Amino acid sequence: MRWDNLYIAGVGTYLPDQVETVDEAIAAGRYTEQKKAMNDYRAARVAAPGETGPVMAAIAGREAVARSGLSHDEFAILVHSYVGHQGLDLWTPASFVQQQTIGGSAPAFEVRQGCNAFLGGMELAASYLHAQPDTHAALVTGGDAFQLPFIDRWNSHEQNVDSDGGGAVVLSTRSGFARIRSMFSYGDPSLEPLGRCRAEFSTAPFPDGKTLQLDRSMQDYMHNKDIDLDEIVERISGGVQYSVKRALHEAEIELGDVRFFLHQQLAETIAVHGLYNLLGVDRAKTTYDWGKDIGMVGTVDVILGLDHVLAERQPKPGDFVLVQCAGGGYVWTAAVIEILETPHWARS
Structure with missing residues (x-):
């Protein structure tokens, strides 16, 4: 779809401090020299205890909102995306992220679409804003922490190496540093x-x-x-x-x-x-x-x-x-x- 008035007003990211290198994973028996040569990753980020996907998404979201300069009451929707476990079963991580970022009474939605979910969430949020002309700002977030024993970042995929972190963008129909x-x-x-x-x-x-x-x-x-x-x-x-x-x-x-x-x-x-x-x-x-x-x-x-x-x-x-x-x-x-x-x- 062609957009004529859709902007990115803010971007936020969060990566944990802990770095685990490929060579460390090989020494621990969780990765192989063959995979290193084939895939060519060098390192991954590892979340600290308590740094769940929604927690890291919220950190990134607060940065994106602050950078956008928009006030919390201007946001009409929040969309949260993820791939893996979000820290609890049968709960609403999107609402948690909303409570930790913009608050308010806007609806919060989750998008699960594999690794495409953040971009898919952006398109859904943009469509929501344009379907309701009296709204003009959306926060889109994503966050994941891949932890043992559920997922082994070095061994659950033959080729991918899963890393922990979060990201966010603020969409606006009025202004921003970039136009979609x-x-x-x-x-x-x-x-x-x-x-x-x-x-x-x-x-x-x-x-x-x-x-x-x-x-x-x-x-x-x-x-x-x-x-x-x-x-x-x-x-x-x-x-x-x-x-x-x-x-x-x-x-x-x-x-x-x-x-x-x-x-x-x-x-x-x-x-x-x-x-x-x-x-x-x-x-x-x-x-x-x-x-x-x-x-x-x-x-x-x-x-x-x-x-x-x-x-x-x-x-x-x-x-x-x-x-x-x-x-x-x-x-x-x-x-x-x-x-x-x-x-x-x-x-x-």
């Missing part, structure tokens, strides 16, 4: 079995107490003799290409006009073959190599990247930022952001 020119989401639920395969439904979370192996269902599914692997790869690649193509078209720019390209902190092989080679993107335009010291932070990789670009990469008015994410299920979202000015918190 377009957003486009695309889904292909025929790929949903990649995350489920033949797994039986359980009656409660974490039923056997064993650390999750998140690639097992996908591997089982792909080993089915009736599955066309080439078609699966084509569908996944097609979702990436289509979402980007539509976002660029609706923003009325070309890929060559983009100065920065922000994406999830994927494994090296996936980033190279599934994004750079597929789309024809110059890796130097990304924050990928910077992010290798952080790992994949739930839903908020692109917000961490945007905050880094604003602080360290000297964006100029008129620069375009292309943002792209994917979430299992499968859903892809791409957005084109135009920098209007250097925000006051990023000025030297």
